Amino acid sequence: MEKYSHWRDSGTGIQPFLPLKNPKSNTSLDGILNFLNTYVLGPPLAIIRLILISLVFLIYLIQNILISIIPSSSLKWLFGKLLFTWESRMVLFYMGFNWINSQKVTLTRGRKHTKKENVKVSHGDVIVCNCQSYVDIIYFLSKFNPIFIKIFETGKVKPVSFLEAIKNVGSYPQLKEEEGATSLKDIIKESKKNKMGPIVVFPEGTTTNGKGLLKFLPVFKDFTPKDDITIHVYTFKYQFYGRNISYTVGSKLIHLYKLCTKVNHNMTVKYLSSEESQFNDVAAQADLPNTIIEGQLGAHISKLIGQVLRIRKTGLGAKDKQEFLDYYNDINKTGYKNIKKNKTQ
Numbered sequence: 499m500e501k502y503s504h505w506r507d508s509g510t511g512i513q514p515f516l517p518l519k520n521p522k523s524n525t526s527l528d529g530i531l532n533f534l535n536t537y538v539l540g541p542p543l544a545i546i547r548l549i550l551i552s553l554v555f556l557i558y559l560i561q562n563i564l565i566s567i568i569p570s571s572s573l574k575w576l577f578g579k580l581l582f583t584w585e586s587r588m589v590l591f592y593m594g595f596n597w598i599n600s601q602k603v604t605l606t607r608g609r610k611h612t613k614k615e616n617v618k619v620s621h622g623d624v625i626v627c628n629c630q631s632y633v634d635i636i637y638f639l640s641k642f643n644p645i646f647i648k649i650f651e652t653g654k655v656k657p658v659s660f661l662e663a664i665k666n667v668g669s670y671p672q673l674k675e676e677e678g679a680t681s682l683k684d685i686i687k688e689s690k691k692n693k694m695g696p697i698v699v700f701p702e703g704t705t706t707n708g709k710g711l712l713k714f715l716p717v718f719k720d721f722t723p724k725d726d727i728t729i730h731v732y733t734f735k736y737q738f739y740g741r742n743i744s745y746t747v748g749s750k751l752i753h754l755y756k757l758c759t760k761v762n763h764n765m766t767v768k769y770l771s772s773e774e775s776q777f778n779d780v781a782a783q784a785d786l787p788n789t790i791i792e793g794q795l796g797a798h799i800s801k802l803i804g805q806v807l808r809i810r811k812t813g814l815g816a817k818d819k820q821e822f823l824d825y826y827n828d829i830n831k832t833g834y835k836n837i838k839k840n841k842t843q
């Protein structure tokens with residue numbers, strides 16, 4: 499859209515913040531099926547699914563209160579892993595993710611990759627991933643019961659609950675450092691010591707439509723190959739058939755309702771082995787872009803995610819998403835204004 503052209507990356511031509519458009523119907527049959535799904539079959543299906551999701555959510559809240567009473571951090575994580583895994587998977591099922599294609603891949607030529615191979619993720623390990631939707635958060639809860647974090651523009655982070663992570667993802671990025679912010683290194687040490695689970699990091703700091711990667715916030719800038727850190731690179735890719743799974747703007751509830759109107763969605767999760775993701779001296783010496791801000795480790799991970807997803811890195815970041823949301827919300831309230839904004843590079 500021309501009115502959002504100021505948020506088109508000049509280097510790649512990608513607009514990573516715009517909601518994806520529904521594909522145009524090529525035949526009358528497609529139009530009929532779309533009408534039935536949108537106005538006849540979809541609404542009652544969505545209502546049933548939302549009721550089931552609400553029931554699971556209520557059970558989760560009760561269990562979360564009971565688990566919070568447990569004094570031991572390791573026992574909290576263990577009980578959460580046992581209970582929340584099946585609940586979050588049921589929520590994904592009710593949303594239409596009947597089957598999740600999960601596969602281990604490799605970027606090394608000549609090496610075979612093994613589909614659906616489980617990789618051991620330990621306490622204190624760091625899972626790094628691109629972020630498109632609150633669906634990503636639910637998936638990781640179903641797999642690992644991890645620690646979710648909020649990243650600030652300084653590179654400091656703050657642990658947040660699952661509910662806070664759901665609230666924050668895709669919303670207006672709050673980048674100013676808050677009380678209780680600490681370094682990722684400190685959270686890794688605490689998690690290993692108290693067995694609190696792995697840490698999920700979305701270094702872009704906000705959601706995109708999956709067409710390109712954003713500049714990373716400087717969460718990895720102080721890491722070197724000598725640091726004790728185990729990295730797991732994960733990526734999400736959603737096939738778009740009439741319902742936009744990526745969430746970049748608008749109401750989460752409306753977005754969730756629209757997801758629930760479709761019978762089935764396709765999610766592909768690809769991940770690298772921890773050995774292939776690791777940050778060593780060779781990776782640290784690579785001449786990669788954005789290393790001054792992202793750090794060598796951040797630039798290394800960004801390259802890996804881009805290669806797995808086969809998407810390009812843009813020059814836009816979380817601050818640009820703030821400007822985009824300001825403008826998007828403004829024109830949806832007052833109408834289109836031909837305003838030129840100076841993007842922060």
